[in-house]
Amino acid sequence: MALDSGEPNIFMTEAMAMAEEALAAGEVPVGCVFVRGQNIIAKARNRTNELRNATRHAELEAIDEILSDPILTPPGSGRYPLSDTTLYVTVEPCIMCASALRQMGIKEVFYGCTNDRFGGCGGVVGVNDSIEHPSHPLYRATGGYSREEAILILRRFYITENFNAPTPKSKANRVLKTEILSR
Numbered sequence: 001m002a003l004d005s006g007e008p009n010i011f012m013t014e015a016m017a018m019a020e021e022a023l024a025a026g027e028v029p030v031g032c033v034f035v036r037g038q039n040i041i042a043k044a045r046n047r048t049n050e051l052r053n054a055t056r057h058a059e060l061e062a063i064d065e066i067l068s069d070p071i072l073t074p075p076g077s078g079r080y081p082l083s084d085t086t087l088y089v090t091v092e093p094c095i096m097c098a099s100a101l102r103q104m105g106i107k108e109v110f111y112g113c114t115n116d117r118f119g120g121c122g123g124v125v126g127v128n129d130s131i132e133h134p135s136h137p138l139y140r141a142t143g144g145y146s147r148e149e150a151i152l153i154l155r156r157f158y159i160t161e162n163f164n165a166p167t168p169k170s171k172a173n174r175v176l177k178t179e180i181l182s183r
């Protein structure tokens with residue numbers, strides 16, 4: 001499906017709502033929806049803190065839901081159970097998730113902002129389309145949808161966190177940056 005990145009997209013709006021839910025729960029605010037036909041078949045958000053499990057990214061949470069549902073994934077489904085499924089996610093999938101998506105044969109991915117640290121769809125490594133594999137099909141991943149919102153919600157999270165700082169700074173001194181540089 002062709003998307004205009006300048007237009008609000010109903011599925012990205014739903015993914016952003018999941019990111020808001022993650023933020024409210026004290027998780028890194030990333031949310032996603034999986035779409036088959038024109039229907040959302042699963043939606044999820046990060047649960048890494050709640051479950052104390054670094055693999056519990058939004059995408060893998062939703063994939064678990066899809067694979068464990070016999071209606072969404074009937075017994076005897078082929079090797080690529082996501083071949084007719086599109087992912088909308090607020091942040092570029094990380095290398096782990098990008099690889100899982102390819103191994104499940106995802107049809108296509110649309111995302112909000114680039115993942116500069118661990119991006120697996122070109123932000124750091126192009127697991128989706130630049131790494132040779134004898135069988136797992138390539139998939140297209142396109143960013144820029146609701147990009148500003150995706151960045152701002154991450155900033156809202158990180159401004160309240162203080163990772164590994166030797167001397168904690170006062171949160172009151174931190175200012176939320178709202179300016180976003182265009183790429």
Ligand SMILES: [Zn+2]
Pocket residue numbers: 057058059093094095096097098
């Ligand atoms: Zn991930």
